[in-house]
Amino acid sequence: MESTQQNNIAELPRPGGEDSTYRPPPVNYEAEQALLGAILENNHAFERVADFLRPEHFADAAHGRIFEAIGKLIERGQQANAITLKSLFDQDEALAEAGGADYLAKLQSSTITIVNAGDYGRTIYDLYLRRELIALGEDVVNDAFAQDLEVTATDQIETAEQKLYGLAEAGQPERGLTTFKSAVIEAVDMAEAALKRDSHVAGVATGFKDLDRLLGGLHYSDLVILAGRPSMGKTALATNIAVSAAMARRKVTGPDGTEVETPEVVAFFSLEMSAEQLATRIIAEAAEVRSDAMRRGEIRNDQFDKIFETSRALYTLPLFIDDTPALTIGALRTRARRLKRQQGLSLIVVDYLQLMQGPAGRRSENRVQEVSEITRGLKAVAKELNVPVLALSQLSRQPEQRDDKRPQLADLRESGSIEQDADVVMFLYREEYYLARERPTQKANEPKEKFNERQADYDLRMDEARNKAEVIIAKQRHGPTGTVDLQFRGEFTRFSDLISDDHLPDDVPF
Numbered sequence: 001m002e003s004t005q006q007n008n009i010a011e012l013p014r015p016g017g018e019d020s021t022y023r024p025p026p027v028n029y030e031a032e033q034a035l036l037g038a039i040l041e042n043n044h045a046f047e048r049v050a051d052f053l054r055p056e057h058f059a060d061a062a063h064g065r066i067f068e069a070i071g072k073l074i075e076r077g078q079q080a081n082a083i084t085l086k087s088l089f090d091q092d093e094a095l096a097e098a099g100g101a102d103y104l105a106k107l108q109s110s111t112i113t114i115v116n117a118g119d120y121g122r123t124i125y126d127l128y129l130r131r132e133l134i135a136l137g138e139d140v141v142n143d144a145f146a147q148d149l150e151v152t153a154t155d156q157i158e159t160a161e162q163k164l165y166g167l168a169e170a171g172q173p174e175r176g177l178t179t180f181k182s183a184v185i186e187a188v189d190m191a192e193a194a195l196k197r198d199s200h201v202a203g204v205a206t207g208f209k210d211l212d213r214l215l216g217g218l219h220y221s222d223l224v225i226l227a228g229r230p231s232m233g234k235t236a237l238a239t240n241i242a243v244s245a246a247m248a249r250r251k252v253t254g255p256d257g258t259e260v261e262t263p264e265v266v267a268f269f270s271l272e273m274s275a276e277q278l279a280t281r282i283i284a285e286a287a288e289v290r291s292d293a294m295r296r297g298e299i300r301n302d303q304f305d306k307i308f309e310t311s312r313a314l315y316t317l318p319l320f321i322d323d324t325p326a327l328t329i330g331a332l333r334t335r336a337r338r339l340k341r342q343q344g345l346s347l348i349v350v351d352y353l354q355l356m357q358g359p360a361g362r363r364s365e366n367r368v369q370e371v372s373e374i375t376r377g378l379k380a381v382a383k384e385l386n387v388p389v390l391a392l393s394q395l396s397r398q399p400e401q402r403d404d405k406r407p408q409l410a411d412l413r414e415s416g417s418i419e420q421d422a423d424v425v426m427f428l429y430r431e432e433y434y435l436a437r438e439r440p441t442q443k444a445n446e447p448k449e450k451f452n453e454r455q456a457d458y459d460l461r462m463d464e465a466r467n468k469a470e471v472i473i474a475k476q477r478h479g480p481t482g483t484v485d486l487q488f489r490g491e492f493t494r495f496s497d498l499i500s501d502d503h504l505p506d507d508v509p510f
Contacts, residue, residue, distance in 0.1 A: 018135055025131045027059035028123055034106055035120035036066055040081050040108035049121030057128040057291040063222070066104070067088075082108045132167050161334045202386055204264060204347050207244025209497055210484045213267065213425065214473060218245075218388035220349065222477075223421055225353075227393040227412060228428035229400075233469065234392045235273065236281070236493040237428060237486075238349050242266045243282055245347050246319040264346035265318040267339055269332055271355035275321040285494040286310045318343065328357045328378035336385060345387050350378065352392035353418075372417040379421045393418060395427075405434055409474050425475040430488060431465040469495060 013487065038045045046488035055064035069088050072414035073080040082104040140160050144153070196322045218224055218241075228234045249261040270278050279357070287310040289303050299307070318341060323329070339345050350356070356374050375391075382389040393412060399405040407427035412418050419425060440458050442451040469488040473481045485498045 008447045025059070026127050027131075027235055028127055029060055029063075031081060031120045031123045031307060032060060032063045033110075035077065035117055036063060036070075037107040037110055038120070039067075039070055040104065042114045043070075043080055045075055045114040045117035046070060046080075048118040053121045053125055057125050059124075059131070061126065068281045095272065118482075136163055136167065139163075151233045158169055158334065160423065161338070162330050177371055183218055205248055206241045206243050207248075208241075208484070208486060208495070211471060211486075214482055215476065215478065216479060218390060219423070219478060220319060220386050220388060222388045222423040222426040223375070223382050224388055224426065225393050225412075225418060225422040226390060226426045226428060227395050229395050229407070231433060232428045233488060234307050234428055235351055236285070237469075237495050238351055238390060238392055238472075239278065239282055240285065240495050242268050242319060242347065242349050243286075243314075243317065246317040248258045257318040262344070263318045265339070265344045265351065266320065266347045267336055267345060268319060268321045268349045269327060269350070270321055270323045270351050271325055271327055272351055273323065275323045278321055278323070280491060283307055283310055283314065284489065285492050286314060288492055288494075291493070312341070326355065326357050329374060329381070332356075333377070333381050333384075336381060336387075340385055340387075344399075345385060348385075348387055349383065350391040352394060354394050365507050372421075375421040382494060398460065404473060405429070405431075406470070407474075419475065422475065423477045424473065427472040427474055430468070430471045431470075432462070432468065432488075435465055437461050468498065 035045075035049065053067070055068040055071075057063035058067060064090070066085070069085055072082040073084060078084065082101075085104050086101040089104060122415075140156070143151075143156050143159075164440070203222070204218040205212050205217050206215070221286045226234055226238060245264045248264045250264055268278065273281075280294055281291050283289075283308075284294055287303070287306045289299060289307060292301050294307065320343070322332075324336060332348075334344060336348055353374055354371065356371075378389050378391055395407055395411045398411045399407050406429050409419050409425060411427075412425075434460070438458070440451070440454045467488055469486045471484045471486060473483070475481065487496045487498045488494070489496070
């Protein structure tokens with residue numbers, strides 16, 4: 001039956017001519033005719049291809065316009081057939097050579113079955129990809145030959161990668177509606193995975209027990225904002241989390257049904273510090289050696305031995321650093337996709353989002369709008385790759401003007417949609433930083449007893465705040481807000497779980 005159908009379709013004339021003077025691109029006009037005929041005969045066939053097929057995927061532009069018109073009528077709840085479409089194509093010059101609007105009737109009448117409509121659609125889409133690959137290859141060759149001093153070879157490679165991935169994404173089936181049964185199964189699987197993990201978190205563990213207890217870990221597809229004023233230790237905390245995640249192992253079910261451990265791969269996009277500086281800080285934190293002393297060579301032999309041993313323990317971590325300055329969302333997305341494809345990916349860290357550039361070609365003079373586009377892009381990356389994105393953000397100077405300098409959501413610098421797009425907003429606050437700048441001095445004509453009283457009060461407050469930091473969870477979609485206290489060792493820029501007087505210290509991230 002199918003061969004008869006194919007023969008009937010093949011006999012139909014096709015609008016447009018053929019040029020044999022060059023190698024023609026891969027096309028299958030018969031498959032396009034067969035699909036259109038099947039849809040015109042039974043509109044339910046449209047549902048089999050609507051998720052991935054687009055009008056531009058057809059090699060014949062006239063076929064693409066017919067497919068688009070069919071889709072519009074079906075979306076309106078109307079019947080799409082040769083009769084209802086006739087008035088739309090009476091004046092279509094592209095169909096004139098094939099018989100005008102009568103071509104639609106020939107398509108519909110020649111169709112015998114709609115069983116293979118999905119196969120026809122996938123054939124059309126595959127051939128479209130091949131034609132686009134040919135065109136992309138030609139563009140790459142021509143651009144490489146063009147001596148444009150403003151566009152480097154690296155820029156061309158990045159552009160080609162973006163186009164390739166965009167081509168791969170074009171027409172991919174969307175997830176669409178899912179049954180509540182499927183959603184329930186996913187939720188139970190997530191809870192079971194959290195139960196089996198030692199940390200009892202659903203997402204990627206931060207390495208800080210109190211923080212993981214409040215957040216449940218960094219959840220997949222979430223955009224997590226870590227904000228704070230300069231010198232609060234945002235980069236140090238993000239680095240601690242990244243290294244702790246890279247040290248962790250996740251249990252997954254293998255192909256044979258057995259549980260296997262797989263590493264948590266972390267991508268760290270450092271727009272402020274170089275990869276060498278970041279590595280120096282990580283080693284210094286783990287070896288408990290001052291990073292500035294490492295850079296100046298002011299370390300003892302025993303300290304160097306400790307640095308060497310620490311480096312040997314850390315250098316195999318699945319932690320990948322990209323220190324490209326002024327990175328765009330498109331470049332970040334491309335590199336993260338590539339890493340996930342080649343190595344896997346569990347967490348993305350961005351330090352920090354105000355140093356990123358907006359989407360190429362859509363540069364806005366309004367910085368707030370541009371930052372909003374960046375946060376939307378980061379959220380899209382988190383959902384697309386199904387990994388948490390931890391993005392650092394600067395705060396405005398507003399906390400400096402208040403007596404209580406703890407940050408608030410309104411303090412987010414160039415906030416735009418940061419608060420709206422983020423699933424979690426965390427603020428890092430160290431009272432010790434501000435107290436160190438408020439050391440009392442004796443005023444003129446101030447009695448010594450009065451000064452000593454102020455000094456004693458200051459010393460008491462300083463003792464309470466020393467080596468302590470607060471992580472303020474100001475927004476969380478999945479749970480409560482609150483504050484987590486951490487210990488901060490400034491000489492090593494290292495955070496750890498706060499050790500209280502009534503219990504033994506917990507394990508620290510390193």
